[in-house]
Amino acid sequence: MIELDTTDRQLLRELERDATQSASALGRKLGLSQPAAWRRIHRLHESGAIKGLRLDLDTERLGFGVSVFLGVKLATKGRVGIAEFERAVTAIPEVQTIEHILGLFDYRLRVVARDIPDFERVLRRRIMMLPGVGEVEANVLLSEERRPGPIG
């Protein structure tokens, strides 16, 4: 486990707010010189505390107005079944996130579609055709909010 001091935490908090800030801007906010801030950020990358930077696309503006969370229960739960399901679900472009979970469902999928008819097509012709799929639960996304989290 990686231990962080107060300054590292402040850096992460700032970078969570705006990941494009320069080392000099961050240094100014925390009372550090530009190289000092840079070296800390660099260490946070090297240590693996920061996995990287993700591009945050506006799926709605790009024509994918519908996001649906699917809970999926597998009917066939052997080792082969799981591997086969994962391989097949990976090939569906509308599936943005695949979460292997433990609980009432086996997988949780985040699926995007242009609209509801498009989603129905994805669900019927893609999701329901996946090998080993059992029960499927759907929840349509209305709005989403990300919080700073206990780490920053």
Add this chain to the structure above:
Amino acid sequence: MIELDTTDRQLLRELERDATQSASALGRKLGLSQPAAWRRIHRLHESGAIKGLRLDLDTERLGFGVSVFLGVKLATKGRVGIAEFERAVTAIPEVQTIEHILGLFDYRLRVVARDIPDFERVLRRRIMMLPGVGEVEANVLLSEERRPGPIG
């Protein structure tokens, strides 16, 4: 809705793979000059196609080994109930994402905790104390994979 040409799509695909690439590196890959690539990226930001860059932290390495998805059904569903719930849930630092959804549940929360006992504390003393909380479903995250998506 924002219309993208093939080059913009290629840019987004590359940036999804690695959001830290320079305009000149992207230009080289797509056969564009550095200013041309830069202007396209700039336009993708301005148009809102790209919302920004998100810091991707390794919650596990930072000591939060447990991620749990909670489906929450509200018992009280008046306008006041929803507003009150959202205000209260926002104040819990362990809640990383709040998704307002339509379906079997009203909200989906992504919660992080240091370990299972820590998660039990969050669940009993924080989540279950939220105003208007009805049924709660839990799924523990085993592994997660993000896919390029139909946009890139």
Add this chain to the structure above:
DNA sequence: CTTGAAAAGAACTGCCT
């Protein structure tokens, strides 16, 4: 759209406290 150039700023390095 392109190339080329120039100025500003950010990233990175080595040395010193």
Add this chain to the structure above:
DNA sequence: AGGCAGTTCTTTTCAAG
């Protein structure tokens, strides 16, 4: 660990084809 000074690279804007 932090700061200072300097080098290299990228970003950003411009002129011109």
